[in-house]
Each structure stands twice: as structure tokens, then as C-alpha cells.
Amino acid sequence: MELAKRLAAAAEYVPAGSVAADIGTDHAYLPIYLVEAGICRRVIATELRPGPFRSALRKVDEHKLNHKVDLRLGDGLKAINPSESDVIVLAGMGGNTIREILSASPEVLSTVKMLILQPMADPGDLRSWLAANGWRIYDERLVEENGKIYVIIAAVPGCEEVKDSVLLELGPRLAEKKDPLFGRYLEIIKSQYERALAGMRSSNSAAAREKALETENKLAGIRRIAGCQ
Ligand SMILES: C[S@@+](CC[C@H](N)C(=O)[O-])C[C@H]1O[C@@H](n2cnc3c(N)ncnc32)[C@H](O)[C@@H]1O
Known part of the structure; x- marks a missing residue:
């Protein structure tokens, strides 16, 4: 499975041997990649809408991965139970949608070790939510694809020290490590x-x-x- 660059960059943060949950999976490209590449032993993939859910089912069938990709129709993290997954990926949605999905399920979040987020808009609002809700921005990366620049944020439970609120808008780790695309x-x-x-x-x-x-x-x-x- 060949992934879009932004999804490949998100996949690089997924720890080997973990159980990941891909929320809003659409065609299930990421879960299929994670199990085929041997990064995850199992992936839970959720989808809100029946149409994309059916395309995900078809793709998982095609790849004969039904025993490793657990597809669920449902809203955000409500489709998963606490302690079921180590890592949660939310990619390709607006930062405020991601924030709402995370806020709606504190009991699931309390058992998660890492969040991998790829907001299409409003990353600053998402970072502010992370900092205010006990998540430390562990790393961030920019990738360019088809002339657009995408940001990927990896967060772990902890305390994000906010020295300058503008940095939450721009990406504190991107600024610190002088990401090549940051300028x-x-x-x-x-x-x-x-x-x-x-x-x-x-x-x-x-x-x-x-x-x-x-x-x-x-x-x-x-x-x-x-x-x-
Ligand atoms: C633009 S697609 C991104 C798909 C894939 N994650 C990616 O990055 O390529 C967003 C997907 O998230 C789904 N979605 C939106 N809100 C959701 C929610 N609350 N729970 C689960 N899926 C959701 C949409 O139906 C859509 O299929």
C-alpha cells in the first residue's frame, strides 16, 4: 500500500508493536499500511459515514486483512473502548473537528499513550487544546505534497510549557528544530x-x-x- 506523503509521515510516528486506532479512516489506507508494513499487530479503524465505511471494508477485504484491521462504524472515539488502543491517529480533518472528537471521549483518551494528528486547518486551536488538556507536543513535522504544506503533530501525556502563545499557533517543535519547510x-x-x-x-x-x-x-x-x- 503506497501512502500519501502526509499519511506516510504520520505512520512514521506509530510505535512498532502498538495497537493503533485510525479515526475517520475513509479508505482504510493507513491501517492497511500499518499492518502490512509490520508496524502494528492490529489496527482499529473507525468511520462515521456508511459510504466511506463500505469502501474501507472493500479495501480491507481486497488485502485479506479482516483479522488485523478491525473496522467500526461510529462517531470518533465513541466507537472504541478505554485501553483498546495505544495510539490514536486523526488525519485529514479540520483542527477543530479533531479537537471536538478528542474532547468528547476523555475516558478513552486517559488510556492512550500517543496522539498523531494531521489537521487540515486551525492547527493552533488544536495545539492550544492539547496544552490545556494535559498533552505535551512531543514532535512535529511538515511535509509538502502537490504544492501544499501539511503539519503532523505527535503528542504524549504531559505538560506543554507555553512560553509564547504565538508558538502554539505556528508549532513550537517546528520552530525549535527549524523544520526545513518552516520558513x-x-x-x-x-x-x-x-x-x-x-x-x-x-x-x-x-x-x-x-x-x-x-x-x-x-x-x-x-x-x-x-x-x-
Ligand atoms: C477527509 S477524510 C480523511 C481520511 C483519512 N484519515 C486521510 O487522512 O486520508 C475524513 C474522514 O473522516 C470521517 N469523519 C469525520 N468525522 C468523523 C467522526 N466524528 N468519526 C469518525 N469519522 C469521521 C469522514 O467521514 C471522512 O471519511
Whole structure:
């Protein structure tokens, strides 16, 4: 099974011999890869929607892996029990969707040793949630695929010391280790904020003015970090 680069990068964090749970598996590419590569002895894969669930079933059948990939139709972590998996992967969803899925099942999370997250948007909100809920950002990585840059976050139970809140927006481990794509990633985030700010400034509402002020502060922080790279 050949994986997309962002999923291959997520797979690299999965500890050998672990039982992983892939939440929102879609075609079950990641679980099939993890068992075929001998990284996991078993993978639980969950899917919310019946259509993708059926495609996952077909793929797992094709690869004759029904005894190793345990497919479940259900909402987020509600489809798994505490202590069933060591590692949870949530990839290809928005950061706030990931956050909501994690928040909804504290009893499952309390038995998990690692979270591997690949948010498609709002990674800052997700990192803030991790830091506020007893997760330390163990490592982060950027990968480029088809002209887009994706972030992968690996978190373990612990305390994330927040020295600068802007770093939660940008990725504290990405900044520390000077990820090779970090400079370009910063430019992309900076332009997103600049565009959003221009929209806010064109509105006269008090709420937009307040949001614009908050965004200007964030932008100043991003420019400061970019200047240090
Ligand atoms: C864009 S796909 C990503 C698939 C795969 N994880 C990847 O990264 O390529 C997101 C999948 O998550 C599923 N999904 C969304 N919310 C979910 C939830 N609460 N529980 C389980 N699956 C969910 C969607 O149905 C969809 O198949």
C-alpha cells in the first residue's frame, strides 16, 4: 500500500508493536499500511459515514486483512473502548473537528499513550487544546505534497510549557528544530492572517474591530518569529 506523503509521515510516528486506532479512516489506507508494513499487530479503524465505511471494508477485504484491521462504524472515539488502543491517529480533518472528537471521549483518551494528528486547518486551536488538556507536543513535522504544506503533530501525556502563545499557533517543535519547510509555512500563515485582517478592516462592526486588533497582535508575533528564523 503506497501512502500519501502526509499519511506516510504520520505512520512514521506509530510505535512498532502498538495497537493503533485510525479515526475517520475513509479508505482504510493507513491501517492497511500499518499492518502490512509490520508496524502494528492490529489496527482499529473507525468511520462515521456508511459510504466511506463500505469502501474501507472493500479495501480491507481486497488485502485479506479482516483479522488485523478491525473496522467500526461510529462517531470518533465513541466507537472504541478505554485501553483498546495505544495510539490514536486523526488525519485529514479540520483542527477543530479533531479537537471536538478528542474532547468528547476523555475516558478513552486517559488510556492512550500517543496522539498523531494531521489537521487540515486551525492547527493552533488544536495545539492550544492539547496544552490545556494535559498533552505535551512531543514532535512535529511538515511535509509538502502537490504544492501544499501539511503539519503532523505527535503528542504524549504531559505538560506543554507555553512560553509564547504565538508558538502554539505556528508549532513550537517546528520552530525549535527549524523544520526545513518552516520558513515557507510561516509565509503562508502570515498571508492568511493578512488577508483575514484586510476583510476585518473593511467592516465597521465593533466585533470586527475587536477581532482585527487580536489578529494584528497575532500577526506581530508571527512576524517576530519569522524574523528570528
Ligand atoms: C477527509 S477524510 C480523511 C481520511 C483519512 N484519515 C486521510 O487522512 O486520508 C475524513 C474522514 O473522516 C470521517 N469523519 C469525520 N468525522 C468523523 C467522526 N466524528 N468519526 C469518525 N469519522 C469521521 C469522514 O467521514 C471522512 O471519511
